[in-house]
Amino acid sequence: MITATGLELRAGTRILLADLSLRLQHGDRIGLVGRNGAGKTTTMRVLAKEGLPYAGEIVQSGPVGYLPQDPREGDLEITAKDRVLSARGLDVMVAEMEKVQIQMAELTGPAAEKAVEKYGRIEERFASLGGYAAESEAARICSNLGLPDRILAQQMKTLSGGQRRRVELARILFAAQQDGADSGTMLLLDEPTNHLDADSITWLRDFLKNFAGGLIIISHDVDLLAAVVNKVWFLDAVRGELDAYNMGWQRYLDARATDEQRRRRERANAEKKASALMAQAAKLGAKATKAAAAHQMVRRAETLLSNLDEVRVADKVAKIRFPQPAACGRTPLTASNLSKHYGSLEIFSGVDLAIDRGTRVVVLGFNGAGKTTLLKLLAGIETADTGAVEPGHGLKMGYFAQEHDTIDPDRTVWENTRSAAPDTGAQELRNLLGTFMFTGEQLDQKAGTLSGGEKTRLALAGLVSSAANVLLLDEPTNNLDPASREQVLDALRRYTGAVVLVTHDPGAVAALNPDRVILLPDGTEDHWSADYLELVELA
Template sequence: MITATGLELRAGTRILLADTTLRLQHGDRIGLVGRNGAGKTTTLRVLAGEGQPYGGTVTRSGPLGYLPQDPREGDLDITAKDRVLSARGLDTLVAELEKIHIQMAELTGAARDAAVERYGRIEERFADLGGYAAESEAARICSNLGLPDRVLVQPMRTLSGGQRRRVELARILFGAQADTGGGQATQLLLDEPTNHLDADSITWLRDYLKNYAGGLVIISHDVELLGAVVNKVWFLDAVRGELDVYNMNWARYLEARATDEQRRRRERANAEKKASALLSQAAKLGAKATKAAAAHQMVRRAEALVANLDEVRVADKVARIRFPSPAACGRTPLTASNLSKSYGSLEIFTGVDLAIDRGSRVVVLGLNGAGKTTLLKLLGGRERPDTGAVEPGHGLKLGYYAQEHETLDPDRTVWENTRSAAPDAGAQELRNLLGTFLFTGEQLDQRAGTLSGGEKTRLALAGLVSSAANVLLLDEPTNNLDPASREQVLDALRRYEGAVVLVTHDPGAVTALNPERVILLPDGTEDHWSADYLDLVELA
């Protein structure tokens, strides 16, 4: 169980939540919703114990599994399999058994007998934790999340950000499966768990969470997931700084919230009408000295009527995203020849050639782990190829959007990150730009590392817009965005006149790009785009 009492959360001086009580109990499957920047990620971090509230207390009992939006680094030298097994402490036991097994073959006499006895004790502990059946269970979870055996034997440092995040999700779910025999169920706190998952993995996760018996709080922009899974909704209202609890499923919540908003608007209209009448009457009475006390009382009553009303809700603001008008460039601003990349003995791809012509539109497809993100990093100069070369053409100006927001410095403010992306822009020009991406006032001084996933996406896109890039390298640009902001990105893609190289799991983004060509990894095969490839986007 997780209980928060008198909870107050702030971003700078902005109040996200005030004097709020929350409770997550066994069997609760809660959808935490609200507009981007309302404080959903901050709330989940505090409930998980990875952030401190401004006020109030949070108590936790029982095991907890927390999936943040950004993948944790951890020990990057261990294999993906060991990272998953570590959820139950099996990784160290497996390593110890392998070590003793080698020793037993080399030792003799009493030393060998001692090793055999120790092997038996560790093997018994290994069996108590599920043993080899648990290893198979972990492999099944990994497979369902798009992590095949070849990925599980790789060191974590060789995996893409999306793969590391899926490993972390697999670890959390594997740990939750350990609950047996009346033990306390794991409380799961999942922040955008479907990011980087293909369609089959999302379907599997949806079924898994729908039948999960422990407590669950989930942040997601996937309305199908919310509709299938949640039996309660916490709506974080950014206007009022309050959290409304709806003890009902998603479909009923949508109806109830619409009704609540109508009621609030009606109450405010009635109160304002009465207050206006009182103020009008007070103005008439105030002209007469004998009626001054009565007039003053009417003014106080009018003020009281509207003092405790909720602020007027306006439609949630949406970032106005427009990619830059591209700077002039030559016919082929970017070329690459014979690119290959390996991490240790693991070959990602080899012999990739491509030429990005002025205004061309290219989508990169391949299974998870095929090297799509790696290719963009090579093209953007973020990593060096093992063989081959990336050659800039005449007038090249690159804009690079990284799926894990690596282009942002988490320790620098919103303003500082944007200033570094556009050092020649005027201060007022940058303020106007950030305003269109919904960053104003004190938010400009907020550290990028404290932003939500959606806010980081908007800040990274603002950096792109501040340039005059004529080639955009976009790696999953619609992740973490609410539906309205996603539509703005898709519209910006449609309108942009420069060249684009796109990596995405979002079919809508590919449709908006209307690509001319497709690059298939890991082979590097190039083909003309056709609608037949669209089915591969969600699987890629």
């Protein structure tokens, strides 16, 4: 169980929630929803005890599995398999058993007998935790999340951000099923479907729907919420409050709409009554004998208005328009014979491409095929093992990283954007950030404290402030609410420069209307056709 009492959360000096009490218990499957920036990720981090509240207390009883939006670094030298097994301490025992097996083969006499006894003790403990059956269970979870044996054998440092995040998700789910007693585990999952293909999302949906413990999930996947949650917590950014709905998703949507209508009706009635009181007070105030009554009426009118909720307006949406591209030559970017290895593992080899002015390219390939790596090579973030990337005449490149690598978490929103657009005037930069819903005190907020959706908006603001004529976009619609996602898709449709896009979002591909496709790891290039659309969600 997780219990929060007297909770106050802030982003900088901005109060997100105040005097809040929450409880997550066995059987709760709660959808935590609200617009980007309302405080969902902050709330989740605090409940996981990975962030401190401004005030209040969090009490956890029992194990908690927390999946943040950004993958944790952890020990990057171990294999992905060991990382998953470490959730139950099995990785240490497997390594120790292997070490003792070598000793048993090499030693003789009493030393060998001690080694045999030690091996027996470790194996007994290993068996009590599920042993080899648990290894098989971990492998099954990993496979369902798109992590085959080939990936599990790699060191964590060789994996992409998306692969590391799936390893963390597999680790959390594996831990939650220890001994089959998952009822005591609390899962806190922040956008768990990011980087998952369609089959993995379907499997995860079924897993969570049948999960016996407590669950809080942040997701923009409406189908997932509709299938899984039995309660909804709505973070209202306008009122700075959390509304709890003890019902499933569809009933919540109906109830929330009813609540909004009730609040509007109550406000209209109160404002009408307050207006009448003020008018009557004005009449009575002209007579000295009625001044006290007039003053009382004014107080009653003020009390009526002060008890009303703030006026709800439509949630703000970032107004995203990619830059007017700077003039450039016919082929602003080329690459030849690119290859990339991590140790003995070959990611891809022999990739050639030429990005002509205004061309639109989508990169497809199964998870781990090197899509993100290719964009990093083109952006100059990483160096190819063979081949070269050649800038053409007038190239101005803009790069959006799916893990927000271009954002410095220790610098403020303003400082990050100023670095991306050093030649832009201060007022023009403020206006730009305002269109991305960063204003006032938020400009001084550390980027590391932003939610995933806010980081996406900040990174996109950096792109817009440039005059890039080639955009490298790696999952630009991740973490965005539906309205902001539509703004990005519309910006893609309107942009006249060249685009190289990596995405699992079919809507983004449709908006791009690509000319060509590059298939990894082979590096095959082809003209785009609708036949490839099915691969987008699978890749």
